[in-house]
Amino acid sequence: MSRKKWSIGVAFLSLVTLAFSSHADETCNSPYMSKLIKGQEDFVHVWTLGVEGLGDGSDKLVTIDVAPKSKTYGKVVHSASVGTRGEAHHMGFTDDRRYLWAGGLSNNQIYVFDVGTDPARPKLVKTIGDLTAKSGLVGPHTFYAMPGRMLIGALSNAGDEGGATGMAMYNNKGQFVARYDMPTGEIGGVKGDGYGYDLAINPARNALLTSSFTGIDNYRRNIGELLKDGEAMKRFGNTMVLWDLKAMKPQQIFSVPGAPLEIRWSLKPGDNWAITAAALTSKLWLVKQDAQGKWQAKEVATIGDPSKVPLPVDISITADGKGLWVNTFSDGMTRYFDLSDPEKPQQTYARQTGKQVNMVSQSWDGKRVYVTSSLLERWDKGGEDNEQFLRAFSWNGKELQPAFEVDFTKEKLGRAHHMKFSAR
Amino acid sequence: MWNVLCALALLAIAGEGRSAADPTQPQAPYMQFVPPAAGTYQLQRIQRVPEARLLDRHARVRPLRELTRGKVTLLTFFYTYCTDPWGCPFAYSLMTGLRERLMAQPGTGGRVRFVSISFDPTVDTPEALRLHAGAVRSDARLPWEFLTARSMAELTPLLEDFGQDVRVELDKQGRPVRTINHMLKLFLIDRGGVVREIYALDYLHAEMMINDINTLLLEEKSATLRWFSN
Numbered sequence: 001m002s003r004k005k006w007s008i009g010v011a012f013l014s015l016v017t018l019a020f021s022s023h024a025d026e027t028c029n030s031p032y033m034s035k036l037i038k039g040q041e042d043f044v045h046v047w048t049l050g051v052e053g054l055g056d057g058s059d060k061l062v063t064i065d066v067a068p069k070s071k072t073y074g075k076v077v078h079s080a081s082v083g084t085r086g087e088a089h090h091m092g093f094t095d096d097r098r099y100l101w102a103g104g105l106s107n108n109q110i111y112v113f114d115v116g117t118d119p120a121r122p123k124l125v126k127t128i129g130d131l132t133a134k135s136g137l138v139g140p141h142t143f144y145a146m147p148g149r150m151l152i153g154a155l156s157n158a159g160d161e162g163g164a165t166g167m168a169m170y171n172n173k174g175q176f177v178a179r180y181d182m183p184t185g186e187i188g189g190v191k192g193d194g195y196g197y198d199l200a201i202n203p204a205r206n207a208l209l210t211s212s213f214t215g216i217d218n219y220r221r222n223i224g225e226l227l228k229d230g231e232a233m234k235r236f237g238n239t240m241v242l243w244d245l246k247a248m249k250p251q252q253i254f255s256v257p258g259a260p261l262e263i264r265w266s267l268k269p270g271d272n273w274a275i276t277a278a279a280l281t282s283k284l285w286l287v288k289q290d291a292q293g294k295w296q297a298k299e300v301a302t303i304g305d306p307s308k309v310p311l312p313v314d315i316s317i318t319a320d321g322k323g324l325w326v327n328t329f330s331d332g333m334t335r336y337f338d339l340s341d342p343e344k345p346q347q348t349y350a351r352q353t354g355k356q357v358n359m360v361s362q363s364w365d366g367k368r369v370y371v372t373s374s375l376l377e378r379w380d381k382g383g384e385d386n387e388q389f390l391r392a393f394s395w396n397g398k399e400l401q402p403a404f405e406v407d408f409t410k411e412k413l414g415r416a417h418h419m420k421f422s423a424r
Numbered sequence: 425m426w427n428v429l430c431a432l433a434l435l436a437i438a439g440e441g442r443s444a445a446d447p448t449q450p451q452a453p454y455m456q457f458v459p460p461a462a463g464t465y466q467l468q469r470i471q472r473v474p475e476a477r478l479l480d481r482h483a484r485v486r487p488l489r490e491l492t493r494g495k496v497t498l499l500t501f502f503y504t505y506c507t508d509p510w511g512c513p514f515a516y517s518l519m520t521g522l523r524e525r526l527m528a529q530p531g532t533g534g535r536v537r538f539v540s541i542s543f544d545p546t547v548d549t550p551e552a553l554r555l556h557a558g559a560v561r562s563d564a565r566l567p568w569e570f571l572t573a574r575s576m577a578e579l580t581p582l583l584e585d586f587g588q589d590v591r592v593e594l595d596k597q598g599r600p601v602r603t604i605n606h607m608l609k610l611f612l613i614d615r616g617g618v619v620r621e622i623y624a625l626d627y628l629h630a631e632m633m634i635n636d637i638n639t640l641l642l643e644e645k646s647a648t649l650r651w652f653s654n
Contacts, residue, residue: 095624096589096607116589147609148587148622149470171471172587178468203626206457246632247465272456 038364041421042067043077043119046390047102048414049377050085055412059088059104061113061122062413064390064406066368066421074392074404076411078121082111087220087377090418092143094150094172099125100420101150103140106220106377108132110140110152112174119422126174132158134176135168139216142198148172153199156216163215163235164194182210183241183250190253195237200263200274201245207295208245209274209287211260212237223379236280240287242295254297256285262314266321266342273342275300277315277326282306284326286342301337301345304328313375314359318366327353327360329375334360334400351400353393355385361419362395369393369400373408374415388415455629462638467620473499473613474585477578478541478571481553488582489617491539491569496640497613498522498633499539501588503604504548504556510625511608518628519610523566525634533565535641543583543590543604545573586611614640 044066050058063078082088086107091100098116103109110128117123131152132138139155152168166181183192195212202209213219214236218226226232236259242252258281265274273288284301303326304310310328317324317339324337324345334357336349358375362368371391374380380388388408393400408416476488492499498519506512519538526532542548548556550572557570573579583590586609593603610628612621621636 094587096587098589146622147624147627148611148619149468169468173471173585175471177470204454204456206455206459206632244460244465246636247460249465269454 040067040423041363041368042070042423043421044361044370044390044392045091045100045113045115045122045420045422046372046408046416047088047091047418047420048408048416049088049374050081051409051414052085054409054414056081056083058083058085059111060414061091061100061102061111061124062408062416063120063122065120066370066392074406076406076413079413080113080122080124082109082124082127084109088414088417089376090141090143091420092150093145093420095145095147097422099172101128101143101152102418103143103152105139105141105155106216108138108140110143110170110174115422119424128170128174130176131168135166135179137166137168137179139165139219140168141196141213144199144201146201149177151199151201153196153210155196155213155219161216163196163213163218163237165196165215167196167199167210178248180248182212183253187250187253190239190255192241192250192253193237193239195239197237197259197261198263198276200265202265202272202274203245205272205289206245208243208248209263209265210241210243211256211263211276212239213259213261213279219376220378223376240276240285240297242287252295254287254295256297257281258283260285261312264315264317264324266317266339267319268321271321275315275317275324275339275342275345277303277312279311279313280309282310282312282328284312284324284337284345288342298343300343301347303335303347304331304333313357316360316362316369318362319364323366325360325362325369327357327371329356329358332357334369334371349398349400353391353400354389355387356381359418361421363421367395368403369395370419372416372419374417377415380415388413390416390419453626453628455631459629459632459635462635463642465639467612467614467636467639470619470622471585473617473619474582476573476582478573479545479550481550481557481570483550485574486569486571491537491571492613492617494615495535495537496615496637496644497537497539497611498637499541499611499613500609501541501543501583501586501590501606503543504552506604508603511606514625514628515608515610518630519568520560522630522633522637523568525630526637527563527565529638532641535644536566536637538566538568540568540570541579541582542570542572543579543588543606545576545579548572612636612640615644 044064046062058081060081065072065077086104089105091102100113102111112126113122114125115122137154142153144151149171154165169177182194182196184194197211197213199210238257240254240256258278260276260278282303286300287297303312311330313329314327326335332352332354334353337345353371359372361370390406392403473492502512553570590606610623
């Protein structure tokens, strides 16, 4: 082959492929789709709830420069508004990490942002509006990449707006593929409650694990009123489900009281366990295979003082599976648990990082930790306690040191929720 | 020679052992489960294979429709000079093993085909494909087609439709080097031209893939029986 010919070949490919030159990672992503990055992330994208009267009042994807050597380090460098307010909540990369799919909990829209072409300037390229029409589900929550498709965990249904829900699968082109209901029957002596929240996959075990929360009738209700309504407080999920991923069939239902939320598999090759935090009971639960290969769920630690309802929300596992960050919303604490023995997590560090905190994301190398503030539009605190921010910290294994902060209210952005990283 | 290089690369990888595995790097997929039996589950109907016109190794124009209908098809993209041990060489080795097993399986002959399409039509000419595919034994029980495109412009829509991102690796001076970064994916297509499964590296479990192929073959059998019973 001549050198000229090769040059023409790569030139052609360069022209058509420069648009795809972005990587990104954090340990709470679907870890199996594309090459992970070990080094410094360049941007943190924050899916932000619009607030009436603040800026344009719309939900938006806010991009913050987090490259320490950059002139705009710690600053908002871009904001991509979707032009409406629909309770921005969670988002997830496609398998190739070229696109971010972001959901609106109250308007059931799925916004697809191109972050691959220029991660400094994500662009809204598609809005998928047929989730409810195609699946009957509402409240798109988790967006989890599978090869060539996206598995979406929903929180509720369009019928009674209660907690019975399911998952919707779309292909990467944005076309609906299938719906899978959360089980309501009995498997292995445990009855499914039909509720849904997070989902996470372990391909080496053909395992899909799902957790459970509550319906739109509760999560779109004022938290003060909700807490006083004893009947409504009974309508929270108390189960996790292990699915045969290939068959997309539930195999086991675990009793996990108190709304088990985020799920993180240990990413260490060969590990066979995942961990979650139950919000209402303030417990860490381990889902692990026993010596016979049967999956078991067991309570392994207490987070703070459950009697004070600290409300553990987001968790972030280290890349080696030996540590876990846990954010508790009510007391604004960010806690670190040593997971060297996942059967006996030990809290080794805690620091108040805000008056209210929700999401926590760490870099792959574990040296940087980012915290945001908003939980749900109608559950966030009021008055001076309603801080809205992204706070960045460095972590030396002993202490969180503040690096920078973006005040989302002062910047007229909204309520800071889910974070994803990218790099040039 | 190609087979020897593949074998050496895989031997080197196997020698690393999982205990020393770096979780940030691609690793050999490993299966720690008993796969559900063929025919006990349904594969999703993910997307239709688009229309495209490609060139085979004899420089004949071949409509992609012709190569993705009528048989169960396992399709992937590659480039002949790929050296990433977890990229094209791994897929080639895996597909070679699957092909041997499927050809030995009773009742499968003539019902499955493999298709490999080059990412780089400029370098991977029909002649280059002939050299590359020379080691693949021709066997009508399971044909393996190697294809390229007449131009990048003709190939790009196909790559986009299959969600195959590709980019040329650049050196520190920003000059292209001889590596095309791409995400390894294999597409399992039913005889009607619908993608029914997509495998990325962590899903490339040979046992599971055999069961998936057999699941689609069983679907055909059921459809045929239904047709006769009607």
